[in-house]
Amino acid sequence: MKNFQQINLFIFLNGLLIFDFLPIHPIKIFAKDLDLSDLTKINNNSPQFKPMETQKGFDFSISNYISKNKMIEDLKANGDGLFNLLAFEQKDLEEEFFVEIDSDLQYRDKDLFVAEGNAIIYLSDATLSAELVKYDLTNKILTVVGNVIFKKGEQYFEASKLIYNLKEDTGNIYDVYGLLDSKTFGEDFKLELDKNAKKLEKLEKIKGTNQPKYINTATIGLVNKFEDDKAFNITDTDLEIPKISRWRYKTNEFIYNSKTLESKKIYFTNDIYNKPQFIFLSKNFSAEIIDNKLRLLSKNSWIILDNKLKIPIGRQSVIDKEDSLIRWGFGADFDDKDGYFFYRSSYPKKIFRDFSLQLQPYFLIQRALKGNTNAFRAKNTSVFSGKEKNDISFSDYLALDLLLNGKEKNWNIESKIQLNSLDISRLDESLRTKLILSKRINLKNTQKTKSNITNDYALNKISDIQGDLNNDKFLNNFIGIDETADSKPNFKEDNSLNIYSEKNKQTFTNLLDIQIYNIFREKVVKDFATEEIHFASGFNIANKKAWLNNEKYSSLSLIYDLGHFKSKSRSVDEFRELFRNSFVGQYNYQFPIWKKNALDKTIDKTYKFTPNVISQSLDWSTAIQSGIFLYSDGSNQNVLKFKTGPVLTIGSFKKKILDYTKVRANYNYTLKEGQSPFSFDNIDDEPRINLNLQQQIFGPLLLSFDTSVNLNTGSYTNVKYGLDFKRRAYSIGAFYNSTDKSAGIKFNIFNFDYSGLSDKF
Template identity: 30%
Template sequence: MLLTGCISVSCILFIPIEVSSASTRDPANFFSKKEIFSDQGERNQTIFQINDAAIDKQFKTVSSLENKKTLNEAPFLELEIIADSQYWEGDNLFVAEGNVKALLENAILQADKIQINKSKKIILATGNVSFRKGSQYFSANRFEYDLVNKLGTMNDVYGVIDVKLIPKDLNLYKSKGKKENSISAEDNQLREIKLEDGFIIQGGFSSEMENIEKSKLENNSINKWRIKASKILLENDLWKAQKVSFTNDPFNPAQTKIDSYEVEVKVIKDVEKKVIITAKKSYLIVEDKFKLPIGNRKFVSGKEKEKNWVLGFDGTNKDGLFIGRQLRPIQLSDSYKLFMQPQYLIQRSIKGETDAYPVRGGTILSKKVSASTNYSDLFGLEAQLQGSILNWDNNFEADISTFNNERFANGARYSGDFKKKFNFAKVKDLEAVLFGLYRYQIWNGSLGSSDIYTAYGARIDKEGKWANKKKKFEYNVSTSFGTYQGENLAKTGLIELLRVGIISEFDIKYPLNIYNNKDKNRNKITVYSPRPIEPGFSIDTNIISSYFNYENGNNQSSFEIGLGPSLTIGSFTRNYLDYTKLSLMPSITFKGGDSPFAFDNINDLAKLKVNLSQQLIGPIVIKNIYHVNIDSDSSNYGKTISWKSGIILQRRSYEIGLSYDFKNQSGGFNFRLNGFNYKGNPLSF
């Protein structure tokens, strides 16, 4: 992903095609020439038209009429060269010197000196070489390319690239549309920095424990990189570098970078112009202090095809600590990919026994007991199948905690769905979902964990958000019907019933301005935070309503409203206690009727949710989310509904976190590289 942008710039810029000419002997017919004026005085402008259909590989002379016809019909690359001085050395070598600018289709190439060898078809740029187009930028001290043999080199390369926009930005052929003149020769000022994406490695880590609010990730990848390489070799459709360094951090000194060795980049000539990038070994370097081997790397067009280790904790299903290896996806067909994460259950292996399954021969509701393990109990698997068919997106997931035949049925959980967006009348972006579940684990407040043993059905979802002056609104609405099999609430056993219902959730955030807008540290990205910290006070409202009707005649309705303050203080710039985020959300629920199931019966009618994030020292932040029953008339009064705690090492370009869910006895590890979008080209790292 990194190296693609840098090398693609030079490849597409100097695409190996022939130079148009009415005569190969007369350099005057090689270009058209006119004078322009600037504040530096008179300078020459030379226009080269490079066209692969104008002359064959033997450079035979063609007639002026034929050449003109070819030029009119074939697409061509037009190169305008502006310099303090331009001249020919003999009939074959064109030289431009002094503040040389080569203007292409909405792009600019600059150098101290550019030479074009007409007979050898070699282009050489030396001295302060730089290239800019759209979101792509690179600099070097020397660039040379042989148009005939398709070989080239770049020395001392530094670049800023945006993987998503490479196909658009690096199309250098002359377009039929209006030419844009928005290229700035000097664009080194870093500005408009936004946290936009990122790459996450995690196992069992709760997304609620993230300290800084993140946007939704696409493909779990980073699109904008800064890169460095001492030398890059270009060989037709293959590019090589002995070492490439890249960083996701837009600031210097860079907090994280990756050094990759024996890097190869290969273009796949299909409609999407995909690129495969491989490195035989790579190291993640953190703060220029810690160097961690991360193995061989493989990327395809900016989408990570990584192998990663994950660490997690699951005390309910896997007897504690486990380690997993995320394998590269398997392409089963044009539409389907299989993702697999084999796991080794460390704590179960050390204990030599398991507490996660019922007694042998017991029913599905039998109490879990301790039992010895064998080799097949020590391994698990998380798998995911993604694809599409008939314009429906499919997702199937499996979580297997044992391969012991006697326990497999009680150690496997499955879920799957088919999704499709559609519009109905004036309502847009509705989503239809067909779903199926087997042993799907769900948490129902102070009642604890329960399983939906089987379920299948359909639902229609709609979500949205908008802002009105200061207020921010978000909503989710879902209507569903399906057949569910779950634990009976009233007595021991399973029941299977049709359930039809609707549930909606509405959030309102109303900020109150109590801080001085002139605070110099406000709205700045710091060494500790990838987003500006915005001190403030707001009143948050959460409204949830639902109605469900069951096949046996039962129905359950509810209306829940929560209202509470949210406070953020500090700027996260100092080393001690300079960031606090606290929110309190008491809520009350009005309920009618009961569900026959244990998994969805509403039990906690008065609740308090406390969410606290606090910087301790430097990048170390602790976070707690505590939810408790405060209904004095309930038998569960004072009982914890949920309790999650985490410790996070928060830095601008990366984040490391450990979290634990005390009620669900699960936890995990999270490592995140933050991805930024920005304007300007910061200096080399």
């Protein structure tokens, strides 16, 4: 009897084992049964599962093993292009695409391979996790459901559901919210995964943002691209998306295949907090791979400010600026174009190798309505005669700018051509040209050093450093000595040129700029006049250094220029044609007298009017400039200029009334020996005081005032009024310069860096 029982038990256990290996029976012996349909209703905001320490459950049948490998092979064959596109990037793989699947439970259910419970698909350089992954082996349909998270480097999105038909190469993603980090594209797609590694970290969402800091500013057009000295000229709404490092985005649905990614409506924001102050709305958005390059295009774009003002900006290239997209604009130039005009602008169009051409035709409204022009001399008069009223033809209604940019053997090549009338008979007066070959060498190798700047005082001073180092008045306007009222103009920062140590509070920049130029009718804006160089060609070289050491800022620029000039004589109405050698040096030093220490380390939601913590301080700024100018007729001009004065910044710009004031004042004294034979570079030696005031009025409104006061005559020059609407994520500003009757508008979008991800907006 005992032997009979043993035989029956042996037969039963073997029968159970054989039955378990039958593919028709999906037994789940290591996990609780789960209604798969319920998983489609899982809340997308539920917390991500943590890695489990318990033994995972698997169906060890041969059928399950084969079906899992089949899914992996199908993804290897078809998934590479898809997952690159989902990260808004395209990369050519040099090695085989790697795929692995992990979950709490894996089994086969008829024609479905199922991975459920903390399911994660590991790819060569990306991960896709969810609560359930199903793969239809017959129809080749991948379904990922419940707290879907995709991560590739710094590129990230979460969704409620992802479907991909590998046979048809089509799919959908629903309820998407993600982070696009453009600054790490190059790094994200060079990641490698150890194929032999058994322990792989699970992907977790970082809740909230950490250590937010302002980096720099991207400007939306509304300023002249071709000539900085033009009057009010709204060129376009050129949204420089690549300048923004991190964009949050959301959409109800992505429709995609391995070549295109589309959405009927998608929202982008640079703001790190909710409710976002700035939103870029893209309708009929598409990401497409063309010639192995990803291009993101919005066919119908809008800017939404504080969820109150909605501005249409037309068809835009969201990332790639090489698309030839046509845009319309409106502006005014009262000197060369007789007032207001319409224009039609295009993005730079590649013509050959690394060279691109941009065209901007104008229709001069005010000139056409008046029926005459005041921008040219009378016929058959001297080149030094004043401008007079002239009759016009239809060709005078039109103007054209051309900008050619290129690169050849590490040299930047830029050619600008401006025609203020298409009437050929006025060519000598309407034409302005400039050809510049330039090269910048970073003498301080910082390529392997990452900037670690968290000190806002240091950030502001580094901004000043970039302003000084990029101040190319010496190179472009050929004055040689800083003749303008604002000695620290706002230039775009490039912190990659800096090495900064928070521990030692030091930064150092050392640049060598080389430039070869050829110009025809170049305007030179000086303090008390606007002069013109009729013709010039030459070469210059400049070494520019800057230091920030224990909050004391210094910069030194040494410049040599050799040029051949043809321009108006200083003393009589005639041209002089001479060679000029010039040696210019400039040293700036700024140190804090008082500095408020109890400042926030980083901004938070209470900062509604500024992208960074205001460094409140009283600084003293001093500059010494010297120049020696030698002319081929034997004349010379030697100049020593001294500038000094306070810079006071108070207020955090957090409260609504009078919570921010910045005052800069400096006294200018010049010692001069000799005179220039030219009018354009003859240095004015009269003493003056330069004043700049910025004052918050109420909320985001900031009033600014600039002027230069001649102490001998009491006259005011370069009087400029400004009114800005300042927000954390963007700013809108307008100015009017009463001296040259110019006006302008600028729209800035602020760039932030941070870790983590805020909740869906």
